[in-house]
Every structure is written in C-alpha cells, then in structure tokens.
Amino acid sequence: MSELVLESATRQLARLRSGEISVVELAEAHIRQIERLNPAINALVDFDAERVRLQARALDETTNAIGPLHGLPVTVKSSIATAGYLCEIGSTINRGSVAREDAAVVARLRAAGALILGTTNCPEFLMAYETDNLLHGRTSNPWDLGRSPGGSSGGESAAIAAGMSAGGLGSDSGGSVRLPAHFTGICALKPTPGRVPGRGHLPPCVGPFSVLGAIGPMARTIADVSLLFETLSGQDAIDPVSAPIGFRRLDPVSLREKTIGYFEEDGRVGVTEETRMAIRDSVRVLRDAGFRMEPFRPRTLELLRQLWWKFFVQCGAMFYEPAIRGKHDQLSPIFREFLSFAEKAGPLSATELLNAWAELDLLRSRMLEEMESHPILLCPVASIPAFRHGERSWRIGESQVDYLDAVRHTQWFNVLAAPAVVVPVGRSPEGLPIGVQIVARPYEDELALGVAVVLDEAFGYRPPPMATNID
Helix, strand or coil: CHHHHHCCHHHHHHHHHHCCCCHHHHHHHHHHHHHHHHHHHCCEEEECHHHHHHHHHHHHHCCCCCCCCCCCEEEEECCECCCCCECCCCCHHHCCCECCCCCHHHHHHHHCCCEEEEEECCCHHHCCCCCCCCCCCCCCECCECCECCCCCCHHHHHHHHCCCCCEEEEEECCCCCHHHHHHHCCEEEECCCCCCCCCCECCCCCCCHHHHCEEEEEECCHHHHHHHHHHHCCCCCCCCCCCCCCCCCCCHHHHCCCEEEECCCCCCCCCCHHHHHHHHHHHHHHHHCCCEEEECCCCCHHHHHHHHHHHHHHHHHHHHHHHHCCCHHHCCHHHHHHHHHHHHHCCCCHHHHHHHHHHHHHHHHHHHHHCCCCCEEEEECCCCCCCECCCCEEEECCEEEEHHHHCHHHHHHHHCCCCEEEEEEEECCCCCEEEEEEEECCCCHHHHHHHHHHHHHHCCCCCCHHHHCCC
C-alpha cells in the first residue's frame, strides 16, 4: 500500500472510484508515510492521525453525492484558515492560534470531498524564501535534508514531493508556490489573483497584495494541479478581486496557434548551466509538439521587479509593524532578516506610495502590450536549484549572486498579476530538481496549464529517494 502515496492524485482518485481501495486504506497509507518521514522533514505542523481516520471513515460511509476530490488526502499551508487547525503563520506571536472557520477555498476543498491531513509549515509571516521559524523549526528538502524546500510554501511542497500528501494549497506573493515547487520537483500554479478565492488567507490579500498575492494549487503532476484548479476556482461573490470567470477547457489546436517567447536569463543575473539546459530542452519538446517558439525577453522585467520590491518588502514591513511593535525579541531570525531589507529601503511616504500605485497600472499595461505578440512566456524559476539551509549567496560562472537576486524570476509575474506554472524538467549535478516557469496573461491560466501538460508528459515528477525507501 505504501507505493500508493507516490501515485498522482488523479490515479489515487481512480482507485477510490473503482472500489480498488477505500478512503480509510488510502488515508492509512498516507498516515504511515507521514509518521515515517515527517520527523526528518518537518513539513506538517498540525497532524493528528486519529482525526484523519475519523474523516476517512466518514467519507467511506457517506450517502451524500460524491465530489470530484472524494477521499483525496490533501494538506493546506498554515496561513490558509482551516477550521480546527493551527493557523499561526509561523510566529510565536500567534502561538496556539486555531482557525475558527474555513477559508473560502478550504470550504470548497471539503465540499469536493477532500480529506484534510493537516496544515504545513511556513516561514514567519511568510516573508522568506526559506521555511524556518522559532515556533516549529526548519523544514528540510526531501531531496537533501541539508537543503531548503524554499518558501514560503516550503512545508507544502516538501509534503507533496515526499508522498505525505497527494496535493494541496500554498500561497504566492513573490514566488511562494513556484520556488518551492522548483526546489522539490513538483508542479504548482500561481493563478491570476481572485480566480481561486483568497478570502481567509492570513495575512489578508488586500491593498497591493490583492495584485501580488494568490492562493494556488500544488501537486506532483500538471493534471493534478489542473484538477485542483478546476475544482476550486470560480468567483467568490464577496471577494472584490474575484472575477466571474469559470474554468475554461482548451482546444489543443488553438493553443498551438499561440507564439511562446522564451529566455534563459534576464540579462542582469546569471543562471546555472543546468537551468539553461532545462529551458533549451523545454523549447525543443514544445517545438516538436507543434508550438511556435521564439527567443523573446520583455523589456519591462527590471522595472516590474523594482516595483515588486516597493510593495512586497517596503509595504509588507509597514503592514506588519502594528502586529510586531514591541515584540521584536519574539521574532525569528529569518523574519528579522526581512525587516532589515525593508529598513535599508525605508518606509514609503504617501507620495511615493501613490506614485508607485499609479506606476503599477502603467507598467502592467506596458508588459501586456509586449505580450500581445508572445502571449505565453517560458523562463527560469530561479538562478539556482535548492540551496543549503541559511545559504545566501552563490557563485555562477564569474559572478556572485545574492539571495534575493537569485529568485527574482518569479517576482515579475506577481506585479503583473499573471498566472504562472512550474513544472520539473531538469536536474543539477547533485541530482536536485530544476523546474521551468510557463506564464500567460491575466485570466489566461488555462493557457499556461495547457503548455505545462506537454512538458510534464516529457519530463515531470520523480520521487526523492527517501520517499521510496520503504522499510
């Protein structure tokens, strides 16, 4: 039964529907995998095997209509309110905080029949690309326990990569589902904000974060990510950024009429040779599949990145100031590091914030105009594969690349409010996963997923060795 946990979510659901296995049996397989691996990885921070068993029995015994995710074992990032589970956002300031009601997207998970295994670790207040905090400690990458699974949805990605969960939910304001997917060799979608309801995420996706931030599905295959997106997307009538757009099925012929622009780096920060090779291999596969592939790099990338810094770093620190005032001695080193970045930049004045807000719309318009000729983009997720815990600079060729520069590739598309998908393609010399990023224009999430399916079928998920070494 243990091999079950490494199968795709769609395959697990097929077994459930055929009666080959019960929900209880599938739940027990995941419980065993969690009990075996979570002590070393530290991905789940609120997990109770008996609570999972009670859910599984109830799902097996239900006489209600069967939902599309009936019995599927999933996890949820601990910043997304899940009733009855810890929702501490990785901070000792919130120690013991339990969600009283479900976020809108978690309510949809339950309505679809998903079995919630527990909630997963994140960096304090989500403001880091490494998952570590004083409350629950450090999460490790199942490919190498000495390395990070990324952040801020690092606990979620590690759980899914190691077969402790069939899929789940993360959130992304600067790459927080995409970088962990890249680091751990799974798939993820940062959707257009509002297509998956953001209501119930902590902190709330408001102000500039209503553009930057989104809750996104994570899983081992693009088919699984697409299933989660189809099931969970749709307008939330009381969310002001949620558009009345449902899931749209694509015509494969019309998809191939879109020109895909690709680039290996942004011209400012280098990437590893293996990262370049992942892009080249992806171009080859997509061209062979009938796509028009052209070298193309938007001119507005650096301007978008500078604007992301103002909103994510400077505004982010300003948002958190009331909550942390007088409590700096309780903050984790990783969050204090974020505050030091913000302190160097300084707070934004009212005039600077107003100008930045206007520039946001102007730059998005310029970028969308550039993408008229290339409505889909293919590019790296980061300059490097998974880094060692606490590592903050790397040598790439003749250049030294620092922490936030190495992960700039995701930030552009948060400012654009664009959907972006990550799929594993390559490997580093150490055998670490390397993903690529497929980006579409806002509200064209299905285009990015449609392209990603082709790459997933050619490359795709492989389990880390520790996930398959069953005693």
